[in-house]
Amino acid sequence: MAQIRTRFAPSPTGFMHLGVLRTALYAWLYAKKHNGAFILRIEDTDRTRYVEGAVDVIYETLKICGLNWDEGPDVGGDFAPYIQSERRDSYMKYALELVEKDMAYHQDGAIRQKTPSVGNTVFRDEIFGEITVNNTEIEDQVLIKSDGMPTYNFANVIDDHLMNITHIIRGSEFLSSTPKYILLYEALGWKPPVFIHVSPIMRDENNKLSKRDGDAYVSDFIEKGYLIEAVINYIALLGWSPKGENEFFTLDELMNEFSLDGVSKSPAIFDELKMRTVNAHYIRNLAPEKFKELALPFIGNPPENVDVLCAALQPRTELLTDIASQVDFIEKPCDYELDLYNNKKMKTSPETALVALGEALWAIKEHEFSRDDIYNAFKALADDSEVKIGFFLYPLQVALTGKQTAPGGGLDICIMLGKEESVKRIRTAIEKLS
RNA sequence: GGCCCGUUGGUCAAGCGGUUAAGACUCCGCCCUUUCACGGCGGCAACAGGAGUUCGAGUCUCCUACGGGUCACCA
Numbered sequence: 360m361a362q363i364r365t366r367f368a369p370s371p372t373g374f375m376h377l378g379v380l381r382t383a384l385y386a387w388l389y390a391k392k393h394n395g396a397f398i399l400r401i402e403d404t405d406r407t408r409y410v411e412g413a414v415d416v417i418y419e420t421l422k423i424c425g426l427n428w429d430e431g432p433d434v435g436g437d438f439a440p441y442i443q444s445e446r447r448d449s450y451m452k453y454a455l456e457l458v459e460k461d462m463a464y465h466q467d468g469a470i471r472q473k474t475p476s477v478g479n480t481v482f483r484d485e486i487f488g489e490i491t492v493n494n495t496e497i498e499d500q501v502l503i504k505s506d507g508m509p510t511y512n513f514a515n516v517i518d519d520h521l522m523n524i525t526h527i528i529r530g531s532e533f534l535s536s537t538p539k540y541i542l543l544y545e546a547l548g549w550k551p552p553v554f555i556h557v558s559p560i561m562r563d564e565n566n567k568l569s570k571r572d573g574d575a576y577v578s579d580f581i582e583k584g585y586l587i588e589a590v591i592n593y594i595a596l597l598g599w600s601p602k603g604e605n606e607f608f609t610l611d612e613l614m615n616e617f618s619l620d621g622v623s624k625s626p627a628i629f630d631e632l633k634m635r636t637v638n639a640h641y642i643r644n645l646a647p648e649k650f651k652e653l654a655l656p657f658i659g660n661p662p663e664n665v666d667v668l669c670a671a672l673q674p675r676t677e678l679l680t681d682i683a684s685q686v687d688f689i690e691k692p693c694d695y696e697l698d699l700y701n702n703k704k705m706k707t708s709p710e711t712a713l714v715a716l717g718e719a720l721w722a723i724k725e726h727e728f729s730r731d732d733i734y735n736a737f738k739a740l741a742d743d744s745e746v747k748i749g750f751f752l753y754p755l756q757v758a759l760t761g762k763q764t765a766p767g768g769g770l771d772i773c774i775m776l777g778k779e780e781s782v783k784r785i786r787t788a789i790e791k792l793s
Numbered sequence: 794g795g796c797c798c799g800u801u802g803g804u805c806a807a808g809c810g811g812u813u814a815a816g817a818c819u820c821c822g823c824c825c826u827u828u829c830a831c832g833g834c835g836g837c838a839a840c841a842g843g844a845g846u847u848c849g850a851g852u853c854u855c856c857u858a859c860g861g862g863u864c865a866c867c868a
Contacts, residue, residue, distance in 0.1 A: 370868055402868070469866050487798065496796055496864080504866040511868045535797055535863035558799080564860065593805095596817090600806055604816055623799095623806080626861060630804050633818045643831075674831040685829095705827080737827085752827035760828095768827035 363395030365526050366519065367421075367428070370402045371413030374576045375420040377629070378530070378560040378568055381594045385557060386528040387426045388595075388617040398522060399431030401442045402515075404508050420577050423587050425610045430522075438522040443514050450509035450517055453547065454502045462546045468505030472546060474498065480538040485555045485619050487531075492538040500539050512536060516543045524552055531556040555619065558626045560597055568629050580634075584679030589638035597627045607640060639677035647673070657682035662689045663777030671767035671775070685766045689776075692784055693761035697792065700757055705749040712754035713792040716785050719755050719769075723785075728778045734770055758788030 365386040369379060390397040399421070401414055414432070421428065430436025440446055454470045457463035463472045475494045483489050502513040509517070519527060534556045544551040562568045568575045580590055592608055600623070601608070601616045608616060642650065651669045655661070657679060662668055668686070676682055687693060700712040707715065722736040741748040755769030756762075759781060765772055773781045 372868095404868075467866080471866090490797065492797070498864080501866050506866080508866090510866070515868095530862095531798075532862055538797095556798095559861080561861085567861090597805065602807095604807095606805095606817060625799050627806090628804060630818070633805065636818060639831095671830090675829070702828085734827090747827080749827045756828060762828085764829040766829075768829090770827065 361523075361525065363390055363393040363525050364398060364523050365390040365395065365528055366398040366400055366522065366524050367426075368400045368402045368515070368518075368529075369417055371410055371417060373410040373413040373416055374578065375416060376568075377575050377577060377580075377590075377594055380420065380424065380577055380590075381560065381597065382528060382530060382557055383421065383426055384424070384591060384595060384613075385555075385599070385617070385622070386526075388614050389526060389528060389555075389619070391614045392617050395525075396429040397426070398436070398438075398524065399428040399441060400518060400522070401432055402511065403442060403444045404511060404514055416578075423581075424577075424591055443509075443518065446514075446518065447508065449521065450514055451503060451507070453517055454509070454513070457502070457546055460546075463502060469501050470503040471499045471501050472543065474500065474539075474542055480541050482537055482541045482551070482554065484534065484537070485553060486622050486624060487534065487556060490534070490537070497538055497542065500543075512539060513543070516540055516547075519552060520544070520547070520549050526553045526555060528555040528557065531558045555622075557622060558598060558624060560594070561626045561628045563628060567626075584681065585634070585638050586641045586679075589641040590634065592641070593634040593637045597629065598623055607637075635677050642676050642679075643674055645673070650676075653679055654682055658686050658689070659683075660690060662775045663780065664775050667771065667775045668766070671771055675766050688760035688762055688765065688772075692759060692787075695757065695761040699761070699763060700754055700792075702749075702753050705753040706746065707750060707753050709792055711750065712757070713789065715751045715754040716758055716789050716792070718751060719758075720782065720785050720789075722751075723773065723778060723782060728774075730770060730774050733773070737770070754788075755785070759784050 367383040367386050369375075369383070387397045389395070399417075401417070418433065428434065430438065430441060432441045435441075454463060457472060458465065458470060461473075463470050474497045478494050479491050480494055480497065481489060481491045500512065501510050503509055518524075537554055537556075540554075541551055560568045562575075577587075577590065581587065588609070591610065591613075592606075595608065595613050595617075596606060599617070600621045602618070602621070603616075645653070647666070647669065650673050651666070654669055654672060654676070655665075658665070658668070668689075672682060672685060675685060697709045700707055700709045718740055719737075722733050722740070726732040726736050737748055737751050740751060744750075752769035756765055756772055757769075759765075759769060759772045759776060767775065776784070
C-alpha cells in the first residue's frame with residue numbers, strides 16, 4: 360500500500376488558532392502513526408490577507424508543539440513549491456484542460472466548472488460516514504478568479520492531488536463543499552483522497568472558539584503560563600477519546616493511541632478550567648530541576664534555599680503565572696494586621712503568638728538548622744504543653760510571611776528563608792506583638 | 794429559508810441490542826496535614842421529546858425540538 364500522506368494547509372494570518380492546531384495535530388498523528396508523511400503547505404491565494412511574518416508564526420508553533428513536517432516551504436520536498444502563490448501556473452493549466460474537455464467555461468474573465476444538474480454526488484467521510492447530496496444543490500463553481508488566481512477549493516484539489524495527499528483532515532465546515540471537490544476529482548479523472556472532517560471547538564453551545572474571544576491563540580496560552588505539552592494533550596482529547604482510561608499522553612503516546620474511530624462527530628465545548636488542571640498535572644510531573652528552570656523567571660529575587668521553595672511551589676502551581684502571587688513574601692513579609700494571628704483551628708491569638716514566637720526563636724537558635732531537628736524541637740514542645748504543633752508553627756508562618764496561606768507551613772518557610780532572615784523576621788514580629 | 798450534519802450528567806466523554814449507563818474536570822463531604830495545596834476515600838449529577846422495529850433500545854427507523862455547518866470570483 361502506498362505511503363499515507365497528510366497535510367496541514369493553513370493560511371498565514373499571523374496567529375495559530377487552537378482549533379487549527381488541533382486539526383494539524385490530528386493530521387500529524389494520523390500520518391506518523393502510519394509511518395506516513397506530514398506535509399506543510401501555505402495557502403496564500405488571497406493576497407489581500409497577506410500578513411508579514413505570518414508564516415514564521417506557523418513554523419514556530421508547529422516546532423514548539425513537536426509537529427515536525429517532512430515537506431514544506433522551508434525544508435522543500437519532491438513536490439515543491441509548497442506555497443500556493445508560487446504554484447499559480449499549474450492551476451491555470453488544469454482549468455484550461457477542463458475548458459478544453461468542455462467541462463468548464465469562461466465567464467466574465469473567470470473560469471467555472473460545469474456541474475451536473477441531475478443525479479446525486481455521494482462520498483464517504485471517515486468520521487461522518489456516507490453523505491449524499493443532490494446535484495441540484497451544487498452550482499457551477501468558479502475555478503479561476505478573474506484576477507487569474509485559483510479559488511481556494513480548486514487550488515486545494517490540484518495541490519492535494521499533485522502532492523499525492525492520501526488523507527485530507529480538515530474542519531467540518533468543509534463537509535458541505537466536499538461534493539464539489541468530488542466533482543472536480545471526477546472531472547479531472549483523479550481518484551479522490553480519503554476525507555476526514557473534524558467538528559469544531561466551541562466557546563459555548565452557540566459559538567465557535569474564535570479570534571474574537573481573545574484567547575483562542577496558542578500564543579495566548581503560552582503567555583498565560585501553560586505548558587505546550589498540556590495544551591496538546593488537552594486539545595487532543597477535545598473531540599477524540601482514547602481507548603483506555605488514561606487521559607495523559609505524550610506526543611509519542613498520542614501517536615500510538617490515535618485512531619479515527621475515537622473522533623467524535625459533535626462539536627466540543629472548550630473548558631479552560633479542565634485544561635488548567637491538565638496543565639497542573641504536567642507541572643507536578645516535571646522533574647524538579649525543570650520546574651525550577653521554568654519557575655525562576657517568575658520568582659524574582661530567590662530566597663536562600665530556592666530548591667525548598669520550588670519543591671513547595673510545584674504542587675501549588677497550575678499555571679506558571681500563578682507563581683508570582685505566592686512568592687510575594689520573599690523580599691519582605693507582606694503587611695498584615697495582628698488579627699491574622701487569630702486562628703480557631705490552631706487555637707492561636709496575638710497573645711499566644713508572642714509566646715510561640717519566643718519559643719520559635721529558641722528552637723531555631725538552639726538546634727541544627729534543619730527541618731527535622733527544628734520540627735522535633737517543636738514537637739516536643741507541643742507534646743509537653745499538650746497543644747497541636749500548629750500552635751507554634753502557624754504564628755511562625757504569619758511572622759515570616761505576613762500571609763494567611765503560604766506555599767508551605769511555618770517551618771518550610773523558615774527553611775526557605777534561611778536562619779538569619781528567619782530570626783530577623785521573628786524578632787520584628789515579636790516587636791510588633793509586644 | 795434549502796441542503797448536509799449532530800444531540801449521553803454543568804463540561805470532555807465511554808457505550809456500538811441485554812451494563813447497577815464507565816472514567817475525567819467542576820462541586821460537596823471525609824481522611825492526611827504546621828496554612829494552602831498535593832495525595833487518598835466517598836458523594837451529587839445524564840441517554841432532548843415522541844412514535845415505531847424487537848422478547849428486549851442510549852444503541853436500529855421515522856417525526857419533532859434544539860444546536861452546528863454551508864449555500865462567495867473568502868480561505
